[in-house]
Amino acid sequence: MRFLPTEEQSDFARTLHGLLAASDVPAAVRAWGAGDHTPGRALWARIAATGLFALAADEAHEGMGLMPLEMAGGFVELGRAGVPGPVVETAAAAVLLTRLGDEALAKRFLPGLAAGETSATLTLPGAGPYALDADAATHLFTVSAAGELRLAAGAGPLRTSIDPARRLALPDAGGELLAAGPAVITAARDAADWARLLTAAQCLGTGEALLARTVEYAKQRTQFGTAIGGFQAVKHRLADTLIGLEFARPLLWAAALSLAPGEVAAAKLTAGEAAYAAAMTALQLHGAVGYTEELDLSLWLRKARPLRDAWGSPSQCRAAVLQERLR
Amino acid sequence: MDLNHAADVEAFRAEARDWLAAHVPATPLPSLETREGFAAHREWEALLHSARWSVVSWPEEYGGRGVDIEHWLVFEEEYWAAGAPGRVSQNGINLLAPTLFDHATDEQRARVLPSMASGETIWAQAWSEPESGSDLASLKSRAVRTEGGWLLSGQKTWSSRAAFADRAFGIFRTDPEAPKPHQGLTYLMFDLHAPGVTVRPIGRLDGKPAFAELFLDEVFVPDADVIGEPGQGWRIAMSTTGNERGLTLRAPGRFLAAADRLVELWQSHGDPADTALRDRVADAVVGARAYQLFTWANASRFAAGETIGAESSLNKVFWSQYDIALHESALDLLGPDAELADGAWAEPWIFSLAGPIYAGTNEIQRDIIAERLLGLPKGRR
DSSP states (O other): OBOSOOHHHHHHHHHHHHHHHTSOHHHHHHHHHTTOOHHHHHHHHHHHHTTTGGGGSOGGGTOOOOOHHHHHHHHHHHHHHTOOSSHHHHHHHHHHHHHHOOHHHHHHHHHHHHHTSSOEEEEOTTSOSOEETTTTOSEEEEEOTTOEEEEOSOBOOOEEOSSTTOEEEOBOSOOEEEEESHHHHHHHHHHHHHHHHHHHHHHHHHHHHHHHHHHHHHHHOEETTEEGGGSHHHHHHHHHHHHHHHHHHHHHHHHHHHOOHHHHHHHHHHHHHHHHHHHHHHHHHHGGGGGSSSSTHHHHHHHHHHHHHTTSOHHHHHHHHHHHHHO | OBOOOOHHHHHHHHHHHHHHHHHSOSSOOOOTTSHHHHHHHHHHHHHHHHTTOSSTTSOGGGTSOOOOHHHHHHHHHHHHHTTOOOOTTHIIIIIIHHHHHHHOOHHHHHHHHHHHHHTSSOEEEEOOBTTBSSOGGGOOOEEEEETTEEEEEEEEEEEETTTTOSEEEEEEESOTTOSSTTSSEEEEEEETTSTTEEEEEEOOTTSOOOEEEEEEEEEEEEGGGEESSTTBHHHHHHHHHHHHHTTTTSOHHHHHHHHHHHHHHHHHHOOTTOHHHHHHHHHHHHHHHHHHHHHHHHHHHHHTTOOOOTTHHHHHHHHHHHHHHHHHHHHHHHGGGGGOTTSTTHHHHHHHHTTTTSSSOHHHHHHHIIIIISOOOOOOO
16 A cells, blocks of 8 residues: 555646646636636647646547546646636546447547547536536537437527636537437446546645635735734634645545545545635635735635535535445 | 555454454443443453554564554554454553653663553553643653652643553653753653652543542652653653654544444434434544545655654644544434433543643644644744
8 A cells, every 4th residue: 555646646746737837827717707718728738738638538549548546636736726617527528438438439529638629518417507618618518317428519608607717508408419328327427426526636726726825925914013824813724724625635536546436525525625615714814805806816716616516516425425335 | 556455464454353353342341431441441451462462563572563554554443443442551552652662772661561562551641730731841840860860749630541550651840940941851751659649530521530630749760760861851752742643642443433333323313304414424434534544645654754743733633623523423313312421422422522632732733733834933822
């Protein structure tokens, strides 16, 4: 047993971290929220060049094989940087098509998704009705409860999320029928587990970004003639935030190792709650300036709640944990 | 990265499981915080020791099996899953023994460790004083040089297990002129039955004498019972408190077993319509798993040659809060039976309530986390 990332796994995350730190992600997020996808797509291309999306596709179709651990490490960095767009959904779509094992479909979609030349969004049974960023994604997949995988022709009007960089739409009914049957349902279940896992990873990164920014602020901001970070009430909130995040991380690793539904649900529950708690602490400790959209902090603050609830709310995740236990 | 144990670890697990299944008392022992229970637990320690399960991580020459931390964690999982008794000797094994391994002489180790492993000598810790709790460095009890040793005088309090224990360990001020409060302290061991020692048991919240006050009046301690150099007590003690907060005091196995019992209680007593309580049961399951995995990650760091410092404060706050939440959920599931003092969850709940207070209060742990792990400025406490 060695429950630590390997050098290669750490190196991959570091590469992404460096790339994202050198990019103006906040500008891309703001543009994305305003409907201008150009900077976001340029960012996407640089991310894809690291091979990130190839980790969700099989080798026969330009992928690296399914590598959830490496992918989760990468998605922590996407969350930390606040990268916009259907990143989770693209990976989940690639997993769905890989798992489905339909050669024609795989050949048609996977190479583009793995290379980052195309993106995808999707809706899956048991998850929310909205497709994220349907206006920006190249493909819009839907899977019905009956197991029909379709390529939707379009989507309804765009709805804005609490996080303006997340844009939601209901897929149009119908569209090209790509596959149907129990194999679709099984593949969709795997895709949903991946979506939940990678969202958990994004939550962890989001929470870490919120904590790091708040710690820096607490060191600089003075009140009553001293840095607020010296006050015990402030320290204790930040300490609790760190505890929440640090105990979510090993759950994420274990979930990526096993992809067992109960483990994935535990990771999503814990990382989602830790990130949201980090957001509430960040807001309180930044005070009024944290309550504005002008400060870049808002880009992460507004993500924490939607990510906590996307691809499995805390309540759904708790039910999944107990379901596995009581089986 | 992987979570699979090697074959030898799994074989060790199977051996422990088989032995425990054959030897764990069918009915729970009386509370170890009573005279009768203390004696029964001492016998259990002797039985554990006879099959070399009492101190598995120690070298074989002292009664252990010389296994690494991964084996130890697996043993703890089996131990608590089997419903085995609480460890009356835990202060000695978890707090004093690591100090002896790091700082004592060979003679001291040979003299002290075997009887600790067998339960023949049960150790109490003597850290706190009436005016020195979290601010331990302010302690006033003193040790004055005399021929061939030291004379201890002063008062210690909240001394766990001291009501019925044999010996105690703690730090004492040997140089009152030292420029800083944490200098001039000396770490030593003493006999609770020596002339000059008065032990006054203190009832905890449920009335059981889980700790005691110690009044010391010129108690003689030979030089042979000083650990490390006189004056170095603070440094030596700090390496012990790190153990207390870190891995060794609360192995994840204890919480995994408690979470299992909570799930069983939910199945037998839970109201399916009470989703709020059901969610808390789920949180207990997730929390135990999180703590287990966090500990595995730390164990992997140890195995890779890294050391754990202030990170042990993350542990301590986490498990102490987790422990209370889990037991509160159990009491809520029991409904009107929850308040019965002889119920299976009553004493563990009482025990959990001390978690955020001892081993350095959680307030102090959060200060450590904020200052040493997050780099926030030191402030007034």
